[in-house]
Amino acid sequence: xxxxxxxKIFSRKAxxxxxxxxxxxxxxxxxxxxxxxxxxxxxxxxxxVDKVHNPDRHVVILDHCVPPADEKFARNHxxxxxxxxxxxxxxxxxxxxxxxxxxxHEKGHVWPGALIVGSDxxxxxxxxxxxxxxxxxxSEMAVIMATGKMWFRVPETIRVHVxxxxxxxxxxxxxxxxxxxxxxxxxxxYKAVEYCGPTIEKMxxxxxxxxxxxxxxxxxxAGYMIPNDEVLEYIRRRVKRDFEVxxxxxxxxxxxxxxxxVSDLSPMVARPHTVDNVVPIGEVKGTKxxxxxxxxxxxxxxxxxxEAVKVLGKRKFSPNVRVIIIPAxxxxxxxxxxRGILEKFIDAGAVVLNPGCxxxxxxxxxxxxxxxxxxSTSNRNFKGRxxxxxxxxxxxxxxxxxxxGIYGEIVDVRELS
Amino acid sequence: xxxxxxxxxxxxxxxxxxxxxxxxxxxxxxKSEMAKHALEDLDPDFAEKVKKGDVIVGGRNFGCGxxxxxxxxxxxxxxxxAIIARSFSRIYFRNCIxxxxxxxxxxxxxxxxxxxxxxxxDLERGVVKSARGIFEFPPLPEAVIGIFEAGGxxxxxxxxxxxx
Ligand code: SF4
Numbered sequence: 001x002x003x004x005x006x007x008k009i010f011s012r013k014a015x016x017x018x019x020x021x022x023x024x025x026x027x028x029x030x031x032x033x034x035x036x037x038x039x040x041x042x043x044x045x046x047x048x049v050d051k052v053h054n055p056d057r058h059v060v061i062l063d064h065c066v067p068p069a070d071e072k073f074a075r076n077h078x079x080x081x082x083x084x085x086x087x088x089x090x091x092x093x094x095x096x097x098x099x100x101x102x103x104x105h106e107k108g109h110v111w112p113g114a115l116i117v118g119s120d121x122x123x124x125x126x127x128x129x130x131x132x133x134x135x136x137x138x139s140e141m142a143v144i145m146a147t148g149k150m151w152f153r154v155p156e157t158i159r160v161h162v163x164x165x166x167x168x169x170x171x172x173x174x175x176x177x178x179x180x181x182x183x184x185x186x187x188x189x190y191k192a193v194e195y196c197g198p199t200i201e202k203m204x205x206x207x208x209x210x211x212x213x214x215x216x217x218x219x220x221x222a223g224y225m226i227p228n229d230e231v232l233e234y235i236r237r238r239v240k241r242d243f244e245v246x247x248x249x250x251x252x253x254x255x256x257x258x259x260x261x262v263s264d265l266s267p268m269v270a271r272p273h274t275v276d277n278v279v280p281i282g283e284v285k286g287t288k289x290x291x292x293x294x295x296x297x298x299x300x301x302x303x304x305x306x307e308a309v310k311v312l313g314k315r316k317f318s319p320n321v322r323v324i325i326i327p328a329x330x331x332x333x334x335x336x337x338x339r340g341i342l343e344k345f346i347d348a349g350a351v352v353l354n355p356g357c358x359x360x361x362x363x364x365x366x367x368x369x370x371x372x373x374x375x376s377t378s379n380r381n382f383k384g385r386x387x388x389x390x391x392x393x394x395x396x397x398x399x400x401x402x403x404x405g406i407y408g409e410i411v412d413v414r415e416l417s
Numbered sequence: 418x419x420x421x422x423x424x425x426x427x428x429x430x431x432x433x434x435x436x437x438x439x440x441x442x443x444x445x446x447x448k449s450e451m452a453k454h455a456l457e458d459l460d461p462d463f464a465e466k467v468k469k470g471d472v473i474v475g476g477r478n479f480g481c482g483x484x485x486x487x488x489x490x491x492x493x494x495x496x497x498x499a500i501i502a503r504s505f506s507r508i509y510f511r512n513c514i515x516x517x518x519x520x521x522x523x524x525x526x527x528x529x530x531x532x533x534x535x536x537x538x539d540l541e542r543g544v545v546k547s548a549r550g551i552f553e554f555p556p557l558p559e560a561v562i563g564i565f566e567a568g569g570x571x572x573x574x575x576x577x578x579x580x581x
Contacts, residue, residue: 023560035443036485047571048580065443072444121484121508135484137512139570146574151560185430186478190507219478221507274430361439361483382434382482384458389435 002249004157005224006192009115009132009246020156020253027148030109031057032118033141034100035064038079040119043142052087053148059091060084061103066095066356069364087145098329098355101125101213101297106331108238112227113246117141117150122297122379127212127224128205129235130245132192134222155192155221156255157248162199164263169413171307172207173299173377173397175199175260176214177268181278183258189219191255194248196226199262204230206303213298214379217275267413269375270395273383281400281412289375289394291368292317292405293386294350295326296360296378299398302335304377308398309341311413316348318408323350324366326358350405362387375404420498420519420538422470424530424547425463429476433488433509435459442485451487452494469496472536474527476502479520480509489516499538501526501545501554514561515570521545523554 003011004020011018013026033040037060044052052058060080068074077095084092097103101122104110112130117123119141126133136150144150160179166172193215200208208225215223226247227235235243248254267281294300294308305327317323325345327333333355336342342352351366359366360378367387368374374386374393381393394410403413435458437451445451456463473492479502480488489512492500499519513520519540529549530536537546545552557565567573575581 023558038443039446043571047574047578049578070444076443119484121482123484135508137484137486137489137508137515139486139515140511143570143574147578151564153558153560185481186504186506189478189504219481219506274432361434361442363440363443367440380434380482382432384438385434387438387440389438389458 001253002251004192004248004252004254005194005246006132006155006157006222009113010152010154013115018154020154022154023151024154025149025151026115028117028144028150029057029114030059030116031141031144032059032061032100032104032116032120032123034061034120035076036119036138037083038076040138040141040145041079041083043139044145047142047146049146052089052145055088056090058089058145059104059109060089061093061097061100062095063099064357064361065363066354095356096330098331099297099357102328105129106238106329108240111235111239111241111243113244117144121216122213124215124220124223125209125213125297127215127222128208129231130225130227132222132224135216155190157192157194158188159194159196159254159257160260161197161257162195162260162262163197164199164261166262167265169399170262170265170267171397172203172210174265174268175262176210177270177278177395178265179260180214180217180270180276181268183218185217185274185276186219188215191220192222192224193218193220194224200225201228204303205234206301209301210298217379267397267400269400269410270381272381272392272394275380275395281410284394284410285412287394287410288373289321289404289409290372291366291374292321292323292401293359293366293374293376293378294398294401295324295358297328298379299377300326300328300332302332304398305336305341308402309344311399311402311416312344312348312406315406317350317405320408321405322366323405324359325350325352327355329355359386361385375401375410377401418540420470420472422468422472422498422536424472424474424532424534424536425467426474426530426532427459430478430481431459431475433480433482433485436480436488437485437491439483442487448494451491455491455495464495467495467497470498471496472498472538473500474502474530475500476527477504479505481506484508486512486516489513489518493518503527514557514565517565517569521554523552525552
């Protein structure tokens, strides 16, 4: 019997052949933490060791509330800067860099076959590059700082096979919402999800990232794809080390297989307040919106803005809508500036903010008022997620969000002429 | 270890944002203040009325969403003795073990118990007792029992490093 990708990763790390269901204690290759590093550092210090086990393994990125919204956030950042300096963590990115999950691969901390952990649930993102990556808690990160090791249960694997060509104005976000709607928020609980099939093989970095990123929204421990040439080319430009692409054996044991065909997929929308509350656009068309959030680690890459600006054309946003645009990183921000894309959005009435998480989790930069409705390119629409439990969040693709901003209500982007 | 208290019952997919809102995650660090925000966006009554040893009963995918450990910690600080659910989200389950909070999987309990019921949980024997019946639940996986018994991941690590 062959091995799955997940089994191979953990077997290599454990130094013995392990199967799904076994527990292992292994050393991750990379460990990422963000604004929560201040809290992690306190737990780390409470363990009582006097140095970080391997400072080069850690990557610390400030993104969740940048620049700080008040003196408490400022103190949090200050403590982190002092901590990384004191303990020799050189892979530190300050408030001028971008969202952690974007910065991780832009700066070369992700490679195929790596085992990566992060004290953030969307750490599943790096499966887009053929890494096994998963979220852990703060105490766990503190223990990795102290000992280098962590326990894991080797997950079973579910396969999601995707075929067909995307219709115009429909893309990976619509596919991922469709998958979440069908499999459910706990449909892949504790499992690794392997995305495969002709549609995935052709998909670029940005699209793959959406699937891996949102895998945690279906409960998965990791989401993974075999890197294609575009991905490998992207990684080779940024990673200075050798790596090996790891693939599941064809005769490996998969727990389940789902099949999707995107040929006649419509734009999809997740209604409040769960990510799997998904319907085709037709069912929510006409819903008034007060705010558009075009940002987050899920959908604020160059490709997302390039697609969305085509939808915008020469139109203006509705005067009844606030459109908040936050590129995922400074690299993307510069790319958008160079292409004149930000200017187009600004001329249409949008507010462009600095790279970071922004209002995604309700810290600052666009918290909705009571009774307001937001349509967002992000990944979570839980009650209170954006900082106000009396508001509602719809999740959709960048194209759908921009189109809805133009009309002040949720519209079917395919119907715009 | 025995836990005794009243049941607080909620539905499926109780997520980390309603347990401990994201906007507090970098600024609210004091234990009693964290306890005051527990379940704030789901049940404003909870933090005020919860008593030591009370048990939360939830549906499927309890604790889905963020990796924030405060979503476990705030309940511990509020006095919650255990959570019983149909299933737990992965990181939440890890955080419970690492924080020493019993996270019990028992669909029967979820189907049967109601808000306000008095329950008694015997962790060693793996049973939940209530006036509505006695329910058995599976023990924790062998590999993580040590962490739980040490009182959580940090005391466990200190012990292993010979610092305790
Ligand atoms: S953009 Fe949102 S989902 Fe992504 S890391 Fe930041 S807060 Fe989390």
